[in-house]
Amino acid sequence: MSAAAVLAATLIGINVDRFSVGIIAIIIMVRLAAFIRQGMYRAVLRYSGIHTVIIASTGVAAGTMGGVAVAYFFHLENTADLGRAFLVLEGMMSLLVCGGLRLAVRMLVERAAQCGGQRVLIYGAGNMGEMIMRDLKRTANFSPLGFIDDDRHLQGAMIHGLPVLGGLSDFGAICLRHKPDLVVMAIADLPAQMIRVVFHACMERNVRLVAARGGAMGVLGGSNGLNLKDLALEDLLPRASRKIDPAPVRAMLAGRTILITGAGGSIGSELCRQVAAGGAQRLVLLDHSEYNLYVIHQLLRERHPGLQVVAVLMNLANRDAIEQLLVEQRPDVVFHAAAYKHVPLVEENPCEAILNNVAGFRNLLEACDRVGIDRLVQISTDKAIRPTNIMGASKRVCELLLQNFPVKKTRLCAVRFGNVLGSSGSVVPRFLEQIAAGGPVTVTHPDITRYFMLISEAVALVLQAGALAEHGEIFILDMGAPVKIADMARQLIFMSGHQPDRDIRLVFNGLRPGEK
Numbered sequence: 052m053s054a055a056a057v058l059a060a061t062l063i064g065i066n067v068d069r070f071s072v073g074i075i076a077i078i079i080m081v082r083l084a085a086f087i088r089q090g091m092y093r094a095v096l097r098y099s100g101i102h103t104v105i106i107a108s109t110g111v112a113a114g115t116m117g118g119v120a121v122a123y124f125f126h127l128e129n130t131a132d133l134g135r136a137f138l139v140l141e142g143m144m145s146l147l148v149c150g151g152l153r154l155a156v157r158m159l160v161e162r163a164a165q166c167g168g169q170r171v172l173i174y175g176a177g178n179m180g181e182m183i184m185r186d187l188k189r190t191a192n193f194s195p196l197g198f199i200d201d202d203r204h205l206q207g208a209m210i211h212g213l214p215v216l217g218g219l220s221d222f223g224a225i226c227l228r229h230k231p232d233l234v235v236m237a238i239a240d241l242p243a244q245m246i247r248v249v250f251h252a253c254m255e256r257n258v259r260l261v262a263a264r265g266g267a268m269g270v271l272g273g274s275n276g277l278n279l280k281d282l283a284l285e286d287l288l289p290r291a292s293r294k295i296d297p298a299p300v301r302a303m304l305a306g307r308t309i310l311i312t313g314a315g316g317s318i319g320s321e322l323c324r325q326v327a328a329g330g331a332q333r334l335v336l337l338d339h340s341e342y343n344l345y346v347i348h349q350l351l352r353e354r355h356p357g358l359q360v361v362a363v364l365m366n367l368a369n370r371d372a373i374e375q376l377l378v379e380q381r382p383d384v385v386f387h388a389a390a391y392k393h394v395p396l397v398e399e400n401p402c403e404a405i406l407n408n409v410a411g412f413r414n415l416l417e418a419c420d421r422v423g424i425d426r427l428v429q430i431s432t433d434k435a436i437r438p439t440n441i442m443g444a445s446k447r448v449c450e451l452l453l454q455n456f457p458v459k460k461t462r463l464c465a466v467r468f469g470n471v472l473g474s475s476g477s478v479v480p481r482f483l484e485q486i487a488a489g490g491p492v493t494v495t496h497p498d499i500t501r502y503f504m505l506i507s508e509a510v511a512l513v514l515q516a517g518a519l520a521e522h523g524e525i526f527i528l529d530m531g532a533p534v535k536i537a538d539m540a541r542q543l544i545f546m547s548g549h550q551p552d553r554d555i556r557l558v559f560n561g562l563r564p565g566e567k
Contacts, residue, residue, distance in 0.1 A: 074122055074127070074130060078141075082111060085109065086106065089109070090106075091103075091106050091149070104154070107146055108150070111145045114145075118130065169232040169233050170229065170231045170233070171187055171231060171234070172258075173187075173199070173234075175198070175199075175241075176210060177200075177237070179238065180238070183235055183263050184211060184213060198214070198215040198216065201219055219249065233259050234249070235262070235263055235279060246262075254541075254545045254551075259548070260282060261279040262280055262282055263279055284479065295512070299519060300514045300515060303426075303514070304330050304384075305329070308331070308333040308334075309333070309383065310337060310380065311335070311336060311388060312337045312338070313388035313389030313390065314337055314344065314388070315342075315346060316338070316340075319338070319347075320343075323336060323347050323351060324354075327358050328355075332359065333380075334359070335363060348360060348362040367410075368407070370417070373414055374422065384517065385426070387415060387429045389411065390407065397440065398442075404442065408445035409445050412449045413452060417456075419461045423461070425462065426462045426464075426517065429463070429464070430466060431446050431449065431467045432468070433469040434446065462522045463522060464517065464523070465525045466512070466513045466528065467525060468527075472504070472505055472506065479543070483547075486543060486549065492544065492558070493559075494536050495536070495559065495560060497537050498535070499536045499562070501534055509528065512526075540557055
């Protein structure tokens with residue numbers, strides 16, 4: 052700053068005497084004090100921005116006003132003969148040195164970080180998009196190209212030097228011109244339909260897609276501060292969001308004893324977690340798998356230390372043992388999730404499937420009514436609709452039994468739904484294993500479709516149905532639109548960083564017994 056002052060005086064031909072030198076010294080000391088107090092010299096250069104310019108401006112102004120005030124106090128005319136021209140020119144040069152150089156350093160650091168990095172398009176030119184763009188500029192290995200936004204008022208605008216290149220309808224032309232490696236979705240609460248549209252647009256052009264989750268704090272690849280995450284398969288399911296009234300469920304569970312059969316399975320274990328969170332007093336877990344029962348028992352004890360948890364290793368074929376258990380524990384509600392569900396295995400073992408699915412349910416139904424259990428909720432399946440396999444037929448028999456059994460005390464209902472993502476025996480984990488092994492991914496038929504839902508969503512709706520049931524109803528969950536399995540496989544391949552049908556191919560191996 053002293054160099055700037057002397058240079059300014061020289062440029063405008065001022066003779067610097069001891070009074071003017073004193074005023075310049077006061078200006079410099081006041082600025083130093085202001086900069087130190089505002090943290091100018093503690094700031095990280097690579098994060099310099101508008102706040103740096105503000106600090107520099109206020110410090111320079113404070114120093115100049117300090118010098119003028121001292122000159123006025125000592126009656127030094129024309130600010131010790133420095134003059135207004137000196138004050139203006141010196142102030143501008145000091146601002147350029149103190150603030151401008153810091154911004155220049157930041158720009159050089161960002162430009163160096165972006166060299167050779169992934170070329171990034173940001174979908175969404177709003178607040179989140181602007182924030183993500185600023186973080187991308189400061190992050191190594193990323194080179195932001197511009198924005199995509201469907202708001203025509205924004206198209207063609209510039210945001211921090213980057214253009215809004217067009218809307219999603221222009222995505223193909225934008226990709227041809229700029230060749231992006233990555234698209235970041237930076238729109239909060241984007242409708243599910245639009246997420247699928249953006250995903251398929253990126254998939255067609257082999258451009259990776261990630262989503263910004265709630266701001267610029269998180270991990271992408273563990274190496275930077277961006278909260279960017281790959282899409283999950285559930286983000287692409289064609290289903291509407293559902294609002295569930297929690298009051299009836301809490302009234303059914305709060306302070307009650309709940310028995311869950313098949314408690315260690317995919318549906319059963321999620322039932323356990325949601326029932327425990329719903330305020331149940333005691334939870335009785337029944338399963339014939341020792342390991343599955345151990346896992347869910349330990350998890351509930353750790354997460355809900357105040358909950359009474361009873362683990363019962365039992366097979367539903369033992370009618371007397373079931374009745375004895377109900378007499379001892381006296382559950383208010385029974386959720387029956389125990390069943391053999393894997394279609395090909397059930398086709399190959401029909402007798403065991405009928406014994407477990409049908410006879411086991413009848414034993415439980417009869418025992419509940421004899422003991423006087425208030426409510427029994429059966430987990431059924433959409434395969435019970437016009438069944439073409441043993442598994443679906445066994446579940447349909449259970450539904451008919453539920454509707455026609457002459458119960459005296461117990462209220463009965465069944466809940467049907469389709470496949471749940473991530474359940475044991477689900478197609479998704481199998482596809483992921485095949486992709487990790489380098490393929491091929493095996494699909495039974497090009498046109499096969501299935502309905503999918505998240506386990507947590509399905510169980511929440513099961514609890515809602517159980518709370519609303521009167522007697523004998525079969526509730527059918529709205530699973531949204533059916534999903535083509537071949538399309539799902541290709542989506543998983545693309546989401547795993549490979550190009551479908553080129554890096555990893557699909558093989559159609561024919562329908563298995565009992566499938567439709």
